[in-house]
Amino acid sequence: MKFKTRLVVAFFTIILIPLALSSALVCMVGKYQLSSIEKNYGIKNTTVESLASSVTVLTRLTEQPYRELEALIQEDPEEMEDAAQLESLNGELQDKKSYLLVRKNDTISYIGTEASKAEKVISQLPEYGAAETTSENGMYLGGKAQVLLKQIDFRYSDGSEGSAFIVTNVGSLIPEVKNLFVEIIVCIFLVLVFTACVLIIWIYRSVMGPVGKMREATKSIKEGNLDFELPVETDDELGQLCGDLEDMRKRLKNTAEEKLKFDKENKELISNISHDLKTPVTTIKGYAEGIMDGVADTPDKVAKYVRTIYNKASEMDVLINELTLYSKIDTNRIPYNFTILSVNDYFNDCSEDLSLDLEAKNVEFGYFNYVEPEVKVIADPEQIKRVVHNIVNNSVKYMDKDKPKINLRVKDVGDFVQVEIEDNGKGIASKDLPNVFERFYRTDASRNSSKGGSGIGLSIVKKIIEEHGGKIWATSREHTGTTMYFVLRKYQEVPVNE
The missing domain is CATH 3.30.450 (Beta-Lactamase)
Structure with missing residues (x-):
């Protein structure tokens, strides 16, 4: 019941109940006192209206003695002496x-x-x-x-x-008449007090019950305890307030949990980056000392040492770039430049770049495009390229076959364009598959550390695809390979009515 409705009910109750109870009590008390007056004073057919006039009461009070005295005098006037x-x-x-x-x-x-x-x-x-x-x-x-x-x-x-x-x-007045009016006043007063008490208790309990629970809830929140539930037991304004407070508690709890998760992820990121930077830094330092100490005493050795230093520096640059990109993603500051892209033209160019890179790494590459030439999408070409390269590099990094192979397929699936990147690598366990796009998640921490990387590559991929209004997922079989899928919504021109 709404609080406004309670007040309306209370208003009419405080009018109607006292009226009804007072009328009933007045009738009961009046009937009792009238019968008492008739019995004590010999007055018949007495009504409350007649008792309201003192002259009328006193006239009827001496009515019988008057008639007896009149009869006595008529019979024998000498009785008056x-x-x-x-x-x-x-x-x-x-x-x-x-x-x-x-x-x-x-x-x-x-x-x-x-x-x-x-x-x-x-x-x-x-x-x-x-x-x-x-x-x-x-x-x-x-x-x-x-x-x-x-x-x-x-x-x-x-x-x-x-x-x-x-x-x-x-x-x-005769005492019974006085008592009648006094009792009527007392009855009305008691009825009013009783009604007021009942209404006060009713409103107090309906208000103080939820208020007490909200006080306990705010006290718990103040003390930092968010592991409780504030049930909504009424459908009034206080119930709505309880619901709002419960929503606030849930949000605070989610925020606190997200903060803990964020802090944990940041610590893990720092730990991962520190660990992954330590290896190339150690290598660079070692080879640099070799050059300085004259260990590389031939031009070939010097060239080899310099090339190694360059490669390790490049690995460090990749890690730092990933960290920078992650920071931008986490604060929603990735600069997207959306444009209308021809699917065929874009992925044909992308496949050529991948073919050259993978050929240098002795990885067989297959490209299959099943999309009509006129199909287009709205996307940021730089970020979609980053998605494809991150997935491919991740596949190459964990490849365990003697003849590694990666296939890129582009398909038309109704309102979307679906891109599939398939490898014949080691695969992902079914228990790990739902978590591969989470930040810092590693299916095998020791193996990933040896391979390098911060553990945020696929989480970056997921964020970019979601910002494009698409979706990404994966299927895998252990020791067979993994397929990554993502979809982009097609661009559809709206015809202009002439």
Whole structure:
């Protein structure tokens, strides 16, 4: 889940879940408290809406005592002078947070509470007969009294006017009503806290899990440890970040491995060049000392020594040139001069040069061209010549037959021109064949050292062919010979629409 989607889900969750849970809890708490109020105070058909108004609650609270008092007065008004009866009635009213006042003519004959608390009410009591204009819901006395008053007027047996008042303090709600509203507020608060905690834990775990793994990964990278894997477990932004970090780790590891390989190759190159230069240098030094010491005491010997010195110097020049070319290849600084070449013309000239060189080395050379005259390629003639000569020289260097032979074939293979250079040399073992184009790879280190060379000739060949957009490979059989193949893409003219 995307992080943006998580936030949208969290937004709607923090609205909908508290709303649903709060509604459910309010209904449960409200039902419980309403049943408690009805049971404790004898109120029936109570609703939350009715409890929301304190006057409505207090009116219904004294509804039953009012009717009982009214029935008692109608049956026997003289009961309003019976102290025991009045105390009993007042006790019932006190359970309902109310009290009783009885007035005879203009005198208060009974007060169901402390006189100091009733003074403000007594000073605002309505006149006799006011009950005819009020319903059983009572009347509200404002000012300093702040009470709900229910009045029942009657006459004593002696004709005196009497009034009984049920007084309920509007400022004091019944405890269950207070508890109901408090519990509703607490429930809503708890639901909000619960929802917030769940969402925080959800988002925290979804964020801190990948972040923790990334911290461990960056710590390992900082310490140079790249041998680990950072799995991508989510498809969100953090998962993508983990994927990017894993890609970075892989690249760093590859770079580190390439650097180690490069350092190893450089050390091997230096070792090879040092070893291969040491032999001709020693020879040159020896023959030069022979001339200086007079060992070469005849013109023929001097000529022989000089010729040997020249040949060894030439070997050193070849090694140095290979090293220079390798350096250019490694830094991609080979200057290519691509041009359109006729395949027949180019390889005919190339075969003539090879024929002369190989004839001087007593190597039989065969040239076979199966390409039509109009076939062309785009290539650097100097570099392709270097490819052919490197392969041929490599074949001659390791030739072990009494009658060495090298064949050059040029074939048309569809969109490519394929060049094959075949020898009847010692061959290459199957386990070594896949590695012959790697830098510094030697199938037989001792044999190659004796033959000279830096071990980078075929790697140079591969690099040049790949820069031409071609491909190179080899097949070989031990003790039979080796065939090197490379292909170059044909040049195809695009017709111009007139």
